[in-house]
Amino acid sequence: MMILPEFDLLRPRSVDEAVAAARRTSGAFDYLGGGTDLLCNYKWGINANPTVISLRHIGELNERQGGSLGGGLTLAELEADEDFLHDFPAFRRTLARLASPLIRQTGTLAGNILVDTRCIWLNQSAFARRALGNCLKADGPECRVVKGSTDRCYANYSGDMAPVFMVYGAEIRLAGPDGERTLPLTEFFSLDGRTRNVKAPEEIVVALDLPGDARTLRASYQKFRVREAWDFPELAVAASARMDGDRIEELSLVASAVASIPLWMDEIAAKYVGRTLDDETIDAVAGDMFKASRPVRATLLPPGYRKHMVRVMTTRALREIRGDAVPVPAAAM
Ligand SMILES: Cc1cc2nc3c(=O)[nH]c(=O)nc-3n(C[C@H](O)[C@H](O)[C@H](O)COP(=O)(O)OP(=O)(O)OC[C@H]3O[C@@H](n4cnc5c(N)ncnc54)[C@H](O)[C@@H]3O)c2cc1C
Ligand code: SF4
Structure with missing residues (x-):
């Protein structure tokens, strides 16, 4: 059974009050929104703090x-x-x-x-983590996914x-x-x-x-996950474009869940401004996104497969922006 560790719960009524409360803890606190992520980590014994400051009453x-x-x-x-x-x-x-x-x-x-x-190494019980050997992100000396990394978590x-x-x-x-x-x-x-x-x-x-002016953009989010219920993305692609007919006037691209941050692909996007959003352009953008994504073995699916799926998801996102009917998993809508 996973049990929450003990902590002091503060419930400030304003942003200023919350910030002041945080300062009094000398850094040993966490803010709490809905708690659906933070409290799971606390139950797993991942970096829990003695003070939790709820923001729900602000x-x-x-x-x-x-x-x-x-x-x-x-x-x-x-x-x-x-x-x-x-x-x-x-x-x-x-x-x-x-x-x-x-x-x-x-x-x-x-x-x-x-x-x-x-990370598949980290997001499990403290018992399992201790058995495997702790890692850099919680109580250990080095990263287990990228062996030898002592200064960066992936x-x-x-x-x-x-x-x-x-x-x-x-x-x-x-x-x-x-x-x-x-x-x-x-x-x-x-x-x-x-x-x-x-x-x-x-x-x-x-x-x-x-x-x-974001209201006039065409945008798409393509998420790839293992189960069509509640799973986190194994990778995802977000794209938006402002179109002048079939010509791209503005383009934005993000490859997500393939690194420790959502990757803002501004250099790739800039290459395609002014081009027609035809199949050739879509293939070229998807190829560039594929090359720029370098997932590591931190999630369930193999990195090579996730990298390949960046190409597929980019293609779907741009086709959706173009107005094509794209496949959507049954549970999506
Ligand atoms: C089974 C399961 C499946 C999930 N699937 C997905 C999924 O498919 N996609 C997905 O995106 N997420 C998923 N989640 C994660 C999570 O539930 C969501 O991301 C949720 O939106 C987190 O919001 P929260 O308010 O509960 O965050 P919390 O757990 O309250 O907080 C998360 C972090 O944000 C900080 N924080 C919260 N609010 C503020 C604020 N206003 N200012 C500063 N810091 C703040 C906290 O200190 C903490 O570090 C899943 C979680 C579970 C348990
Ligand atoms: S990427 Fe490495 S340091 Fe980060 S949680 Fe996984 S094993 Fe730990």
């Missing part, structure tokens, strides 16, 4: 104004928001295929963006929402001890499966802001 995190979405909104609230889905339709299938309905009732937007990286980024927000051009709003700051979501993630992003520990994700 009203300002639960607001939505147009394309500005509070970090505390639950995934189910977004899924039920027809205005949001109308304006940003790629989220409809993304949300429908994220975890399970029960988890979406509790899981929050910010918690999803910040979902911890995953665990997989597995959140479904961030890649879609990235191709819609979203910004992330943070509040911390030094006030508020906003940065493009494409600049938020930083390579290492332990640190994961540039957020200071005390900073809170207040909101994700989608730009007004």
Whole structure:
């Protein structure tokens, strides 16, 4: 049986109160959204802290104004928001295929963006981990997936929402001890499966802001997973384009769940601006995405197969953007 370790639970009523509470712990705390990721890790004995600061009672995190979405909104609230889905339709299938309905009732937007990286070595009970030998991310000297790595963890980024927000051009709003700051979501993630992003520990994700002109983009999210129920992505591709007839005016691409962060493929995208979105272009983009993705053995499926599927998923995403009917797994909608 997996039992939660003991911790102090704080329930501040404002962002300022939460940040002040975090500072008093000298770093030995975690923020809590819905807890669907954090508390599983606590039960597994992965990097638990003695203080947990719940953000569920902070009203300002639960607001939505147009394309500005509070970090505390639950995934189910977004899924039920027809205005949001109308304006940003790629989220409809993304949300429908994220975890399970029960988890979406509790899981929050910010918690999803910040979902911890995953690895077949790490995400199991403390007993199993001790038997195998601990690893760099929790209580061990080196990475077991990339042998010999003592300074970098290669665990997989597995959140479904961030890649879609990235191709819609979203910004992330943070509040911390030094006030508020906003940065493009494409600049938020930083390579290492332990640190994961540039957020200071005390900073809170207040909101994700989608730009007004994102409503005129065509976007697609293609997720590949083992079971068509609740599984994390084994790899995923998000793409968006602004089209002028059949000519690409703007293109954004993300390969996700093939590294410790969602990979923003801006150099590949830039090559194809001005080209016609025909089969030849789609094959070329998919080939470039395939070459640029280098998954390691941190998830269930073999890296070579996941790399191959990046090509397939890129092709599907671009075909969907073009208006083709693309295969969608039965459970998706
Ligand atoms: C069986 C199962 C299947 C799942 N499948 C998927 C899946 O298919 N796709 C997917 O993307 N996820 C999946 N998840 C992971 C998780 O449920 C979701 O990502 C969920 O959205 C996490 O949100 P949460 O609010 O519960 O996060 P929490 O567990 O509360 O927090 C996650 C992290 O975010 C931090 N945090 C939360 N809110 C804030 C904030 N406002 N500011 C700063 N830090 C914050 C926490 O400190 C923690 O580090 C699955 C989980 C389970 C248990
Ligand atoms: S990638 Fe390496 S360090 Fe990271 S969780 Fe897996 S085994 Fe541990």
